[in-house]
Amino acid sequence: MAALGIAGTTPAAAGTTTAKYPGQVTCPKGDYQLCIDGGPGGFTISGKTFSGHQNAIRLKNVSNVKITGNTFKNLSGPDGFGGVHVLNSSKIVITKNNFSNLKNRGKMHGVYLVRTSGSTITSNKFSSISGDPVRIRDRSSNNTVSGNTFTKSGTYAMFSEWRDPAKGEACGSGNVFKNNTYGIGYYGKGISLIKWGGWTKKGEVTWGHCTKASIVNKGGNKKL
Secondary structure, three states: OEEOOOOOOOHHHHHHOOOOOOOEEOOOOOOOOEEEEOOOOOEEEEOOEEEOOOOOEEEEOOEEEEEEOOEEEEEEOOOOOEEEEEEOOEEEEEEOOEEEEEEOOOOOEEEEEEOOEOOEEEOOEEEEEOOOOEEEEOOOOOOEEEOOEEEEEOOOEEEEEEOOHHHOOOOOOOEEEEOOEEOOOOOOOOOEEEEEEEEEEOOEEEOOOOOOOOEEEEEOOEEO
């Protein structure tokens, strides 16, 4: 993958420069800083700092993108989804990034994958993330979360899956959590490593609403 540069200290300045990533578009509502929709993929986003907004990167309808060596910090607001928000995509590599102080009233995530498969989230650091640091949703399958460090992050689990059957969403399969280091959750208590098949009914959050586990703990995880 070729690394492409964007002028300025963060990609928020991308709209004023000709140096753009393939598939880069004007970001939709939600206060994102860098948005990709379609295009050939095959590039790397690296060495950037994303802060001071509600969200950072949004990838949609793309494959083979690597996100590495970036800093995601101090992201918050009522419409915050995640530091990296991925939709309808595949083979996304998220590695060696630092996610810290991400919060909103709806429990913001570090990485949020929706209908996204075959991706890896490895060797990242997550700290002070109000929502589950890694969240997948709606048919996201065969994703691996390994070698990461989680400190004071998560409401329900370090790696969780969400679905809303009323919207026709379905469970994923083949997702793996292994060889991570973890501490307490965002609110100062121990939380689960994984939870899957979650949804809210009559105001209550419950889990396990899939015919079989869509996230599996493969072991090798160590408590701080």
